[in-house]
Amino acid sequence: MTHMDKIVDFTSYRKAKLMLKATYEQVDLLKEVLRGRINEDTASVHFSELASHAQLLHRTGRLILTGCGSSYYAALVGEYVLEEIARIPVEVEYASEFRYRNPPMDRNTVVMAVSQSGETADTLAALREAKRRGHMTLAVCGAAGSSIAREADGGIGLSLQPEANVTSVTAFMGQVMLLTMLALYLGRMRHLSSQRGERMIRELQKMPEVVRRALSCESAVCSLVARYADMRNFLCLGRQYLYPVALEGALKLKELSHVHAEAFPAAELKHGPIALIDADVPSLVLIPRSAVYDKVMSNLEEIKARGGPVIAVACEGDERVAVQADDAVFLPDVPDYLQPLVTIVPLQLL
Numbered sequence: 001m002t003h004m005d006k007i008v009d010f011t012s013y014r015k016a017k018l019m020l021k022a023t024y025e026q027v028d029l030l031k032e033v034l035r036g037r038i039n040e041d042t043a044s045v046h047f048s049e050l051a052s053h054a055q056l057l058h059r060t061g062r063l064i065l066t067g068c069g070s071s072y073y074a075a076l077v078g079e080y081v082l083e084e085i086a087r088i089p090v091e092v093e094y095a096s097e098f099r100y101r102n103p104p105m106d107r108n109t110v111v112m113a114v115s116q117s118g119e120t121a122d123t124l125a126a127l128r129e130a131k132r133r134g135h136m137t138l139a140v141c142g143a144a145g146s147s148i149a150r151e152a153d154g155g156i157g158l159s160l161q162p163e164a165n166v167t168s169v170t171a172f173m174g175q176v177m178l179l180t181m182l183a184l185y186l187g188r189m190r191h192l193s194s195q196r197g198e199r200m201i202r203e204l205q206k207m208p209e210v211v212r213r214a215l216s217c218e219s220a221v222c223s224l225v226a227r228y229a230d231m232r233n234f235l236c237l238g239r240q241y242l243y244p245v246a247l248e249g250a251l252k253l254k255e256l257s258h259v260h261a262e263a264f265p266a267a268e269l270k271h272g273p274i275a276l277i278d279a280d281v282p283s284l285v286l287i288p289r290s291a292v293y294d295k296v297m298s299n300l301e302e303i304k305a306r307g308g309p310v311i312a313v314a315c316e317g318d319e320r321v322a323v324q325a326d327d328a329v330f331l332p333d334v335p336d337y338l339q340p341l342v343t344i345v346p347l348q349l350l
Contacts, residue, residue, distance in 0.1 A: 022169040023348045024215060029170050030208040030341075033158065033177045038205065043197030044188035045181045053154045056136055058189050060110045063088055064103075066095045066126045067114035070172045070251065075114045076244035077340045078179035084337060085200075086186035095122040099129050112138045114179075116171035118146020127151060140178050142171055156182065169348055172248055173211075176340050180204070183337075203334070207341055210332050214345040217329050221349040224311060224327055231282055235273060236263040236347075238286035239296055245340045246286055249347030257350075266292075266299045277308035284350075286343055287314040287321055290336050300324060313346055 039046045050057065063082060065075035072094055079090040093101075095113070099122060105111075111130035115123045118141040127148055130137050139148045139155030149155055158174040181204065188197050234253055238246035246263040253261035264273050266285065277283065283303050287296050297320065303310050304324065312325035315333040322328055329346045 020349070023345070026170055026173045026345075027208050027212045027215070029158075029174050030177055030211060033174055033181070034204065034208070037181065038201055040198075040201065042188065043194040043201065045185050045201075047156050047182070047185055049156055050138075050154050050185070053136065053138075054189070057110070057186060059108055060088060060136075060186075061106065061108040062110070063090045064093060064098070064105070064109060064111045064130075065090060065114055066093045066098045066111065066123060068095050068120050068122055070168055070248055071114040071116060071120070071123070071175060073244045073248040073251070074172050074175035074179065075112075076247070077176045077241065078114070078183075080241050080244075081180050081183045081337050082186070085180075085183040085192065087191060088186060093126075095120065095126040099126040105133070105135060107134070110136045110138060112140060113148050113152060114140045114175055115146075115148050116142045116168050116175075118143040118148040120148070124148050124151070140175055140182075142174065172344060173341060176344075177204075177207070180337065180341075203338060207334075207338060210334060210338075210342060211345060214331050214342045215349075217331065217346050218349055220329050221346050224329070224350060227327065228282055228309075228311070231280065232259050233276075233281045234259060234261040235276065235281060235283040236261060236286070237266040237269060237283060237296075237299060238263070238288075238343075239266045239292045240288065240290065241336055241339050242286040242288055242343055245343045245347065246284070248344060249284060249286075249350070252347060253350070266296050269299050269302060274302065274306065277303055277306045279307050279309065282309040282311055284311050284313065284347070285325070287312055287318070288336060288339055289315045289318070289333055297321075297324070313343055 037045045065078055067075045075092045079092050082090045113123050113127040124147050127137050137152045139152035141149045142158040144157050156178050184200050236246040236250040243265045250261035250263035253259055285300050300310055310325045312321045312328040314321040316330045331342050334342055
């Protein structure tokens with residue numbers, strides 16, 4: 001081994017340790033995001049930062065979320081949860097594309113910039129373009145004093161310390177949690193019943209402990225690492241809420257493990273990606289306990305029929321997955337809209 005090889009190995013080892021530390025710190029991150037924001041009297045959450053914009057948010061007819069990398073994938077989760085719970089039409093755009101486009105937007109369209117650092121050049125440029133065109137802008141940002149946080153009309157923050165690691169871990173979890181809480185906030189402002197709001201609050205308050213339980217999958221993930229360490233190509237498949245998680249998981253495999261990984265909606269497997277499957281291309285299949293469960297299991301069976309190894313991430317007690325997958329990681333069962341917060345954990349550890 002050359003001196004340079006030793007430096008590269010040490011750098012990769014240090015990077016992995018920092019990422020593992022950050023993964024475990026996400027339990028405290030969720031507690032911090034929730035702290036002071038739960039309002040049981042109104043069966044909602046409280047964002048003091050948005051109080052002066054409540055009237056405009058109430059009549060918002062469309063949200064455009066924009067970001068880059070992991071923040072873009074968190075925004076995709078936000079699209080699902082905001083449309084389901086707040087019933088507001090949402091579009092998600094890569095900031096690098098949105099800044100150069102001229103899409104039609106009426107005056108009730110709100111543009112939301114999602115960024116960990118608050119200094120992402122493309123996201124900042126997209127925010128400025130939206131403001132130039134006269135639209136209200138919001139920020140979901142990890143740094144309160146950042147350019148994006150300062151220039152947006154309003155925002156909700158994570159108060160993240162800069163990660164000592166190029167591969168961000170905590171931002172995705174925190175952004176998804178904040179966007180989920182924003183969906184509750186906007187939903188209660190519009191149509192969501194107090195009973196549904198109360199139930200969501202109880203479910204959100206449980207999430208730090210649920211994620212702590214999910215972290216106990218580390219030993220199972222370590223076994224997977226030993227088995228698949230020599231593989232150089234992976235497919236990551238998910239549907240609905242878990243499709244953005246598959247994208248984030250593939251990104252983490254590329255960034256940290258330096259292997260080729262691609263993510264697809266599971267239903268798109270038959271439209272091209274299935275041609276890549278063989279014994280040397282494992283598939284990470286994220287299996288929700290939801291209306292599309294049988295559909296995803298059908299995809300799993302298609303992969304197995306073509307000799308592809310399947311690593312399943314599924315809910316505890318799923319005996320069908322235990323029998324059919326080559327390997328499986330089992331996680332606490334939560335409602336559909338909270339599954340991204342749990343399912344991302346083993347992908348970060350992997």
